[in-house]
Amino acid sequence: MLILDCPWCGTRDQSEFHCHGEAHIARPTDTEKMDDKAWGEYVFFRTNPKGIHYERWTHDHGCKRWFNAVRNTATDEFLAFYKPGEKAPAVGSDQ
Amino acid sequence: MTISTAAVATTPLSHLQRIAGNVALSERELCGKVSLRGELEDSAFVAACEKVLGSAPQPTLNKPQQLAAGTLYWIGPSEWLLHCDIDTAAETVLSLQQAAEGAHLSTVDVSDYYVVLRLEGVYAREVLSRGTPLDVHPRSFQQGEAVSTRFAKCSVLLHAHDDSCFDLQVRWSHAEYLWQFIAQAASQYN
Numbered sequence: 001m002l003i004l005d006c007p008w009c010g011t012r013d014q015s016e017f018h019c020h021g022e023a024h025i026a027r028p029t030d031t032e033k034m035d036d037k038a039w040g041e042y043v044f045f046r047t048n049p050k051g052i053h054y055e056r057w058t059h060d061h062g063c064k065r066w067f068n069a070v071r072n073t074a075t076d077e078f079l080a081f082y083k084p085g086e087k088a089p090a091v092g093s094d095q
Numbered sequence: 096m097t098i099s100t101a102a103v104a105t106t107p108l109s110h111l112q113r114i115a116g117n118v119a120l121s122e123r124e125l126c127g128k129v130s131l132r133g134e135l136e137d138s139a140f141v142a143a144c145e146k147v148l149g150s151a152p153q154p155t156l157n158k159p160q161q162l163a164a165g166t167l168y169w170i171g172p173s174e175w176l177l178h179c180d181i182d183t184a185a186e187t188v189l190s191l192q193q194a195a196e197g198a199h200l201s202t203v204d205v206s207d208y209y210v211v212l213r214l215e216g217v218y219a220r221e222v223l224s225r226g227t228p229l230d231v232h233p234r235s236f237q238q239g240e241a242v243s244t245r246f247a248k249c250s251v252l253l254h255a256h257d258d259s260c261f262d263l264q265v266r267w268s269h270a271e272y273l274w275q276f277i278a279q280a281a282s283q284y285n
Contacts, residue, residue, distance in 0.1 A: 008172050009156065009243070013228030016245050061245035063171030 004069065005081045009062045016061040022046045023054040023068045024088060050074050054088055104181070106210050107270045116285035118216040120277055123262065127165070127184025128209055129177040131191070132201040139198030147190045148177065157240045159254065168241050168252060176252070181206060209252075210270040212263045214277060218284040219259050225280040227251075233258060247276045 002014035028034060028042055047053075053073045058066050070080040070091050079091040104125045113121040131152065133140035141151045149163030152175045160167040164187060165179030179187060184206045191202045214222060223231045226246040230236060241254040249272065252264040265273045 012244070015228050061250045062243045063174075065171050 002076060002078070004057065004078060006059045006062055006065075007067045007081055007083045008065055009059060012059070012062060016059060018058050018060050020056040020058060020066075023056045052079070052091065104207075107267060108210060108212070108274055111271070111274060114278055114281060114285065116216070116281075118214065118218045118222050118281035118284045120274070120281060121213050121215075122274075123211040123213050125181055125206070126211065127177075127179040127181040127187070128205045129179065129184055129187050129191075130170075130201075130203045130205045131167075131175045131177060132173055133195075133199060134173055137199055140195065140200050143191060143194035143196075143198050143200060146194045147187060157242055159239070159241045168254075170243060170252075176205075208267055209264045210267055212265065212270070212274060212277070214261045214263065214281075215259055216284070217259055218281075219261055221284070222277060222280045223253070223261060226276060227253070229253070247273060249273050 003011055004014060004017050005011050006017075025042070028038070034042075051072055051074055053071050055069050055071055056066060057069050058064065066084050068082050068084065068086075068088070069078055070089065071078050080089045082089060106122065106125060108122040111122075113119070131144070133144075133152075135141060135152065135154060144151050147164065148167065150160065152167060152169075153160055154169065154172070156169055158169070162177075164183070165177050168176045168178070170176050177187065184204045188202050188204045191200065195202075220231050220233070223246075227244050229242060229244045236242065236253075236255055238255055238257050241252060243250065243252050245251070246253070246263060246265075249265050249269040251273070252262075254262040254264070256262065263273065263277075
């Protein structure tokens with residue numbers, strides 16, 4: 001069982017949340033020049049690291065808002081929570 | 096002729112018998128619900144709320160505000176829900192929209208989106224703990240607090256009126272499922 005800190009509601013159980021995959025994937029700006037390979041990489045390919053992972057989450061059963069979390073995928077330990085638009089914190093071995 | 100909405104309204108729980116005993120379960124009379132969205136930094140939004148609701152919404156987490164217009168729940172940043180008399184909900188929405196001239200404000204009459212269940216009795220907290228991951232011990236979920244959380248498979252707005260009286264606001268179509276879940280959880284205490 002995981003415990004998350006929603007940046008708005010506070011500490012809640014994992015079952016109130018949903019993870020939406022990797023965070024900070026910027027939409028390309030020059031889309032008219034992109035080929036299929038570049039589109040494929042933007043849409044489908046993710047870093048899938050063992051270790052520090054920056055993720056997007058929603059608090060579905062609480063405030064229903066999006067936020068970001070930093071999680072160690074090997075230990076399931078959460079290292080930071082921050083609101084959308086805030087700068088991603090440098091944590092752990094990522095520093 | 097004016098027909099009272101509450102007098103003719105039926106809910107998904109209208110056919111169910113209230114449960115009495117150590118844990119009592121009943122449906123609260125249908126009340127008006129008004130969703131309200133806006134930014135507290137927007138002075139026009141705050142002014143419109145003060146004019147219509149009697150006071151400005153507060154960003155206070157878990158603490159419902161008692162206003163002239165009714166009870167105002169914090170739902171999320173920039174979002175509130177007003178519980179008021181069913182007959183004044185539509186009027187409140189209209190007044191807010193008119194008062195919001197120029198303000199970035201969104202308000203909708205959501206009276207028929209939700210049903211409110213009332214759970215009472217000395218074992219009410221035990222029954223709550225059967226369905227929610229929230230810590231419902233009095234040290235963490237105190238009298239007067241309201242929290243949006245999960246109960247069984249539904250999203251609920253849980254309000255602790257006092258130590259043995261709780262309201263659960265749930266989506267209209269989930270209401271009967273939630274009722275049956277609580278009725279079963281309560282059966283061991285009755």
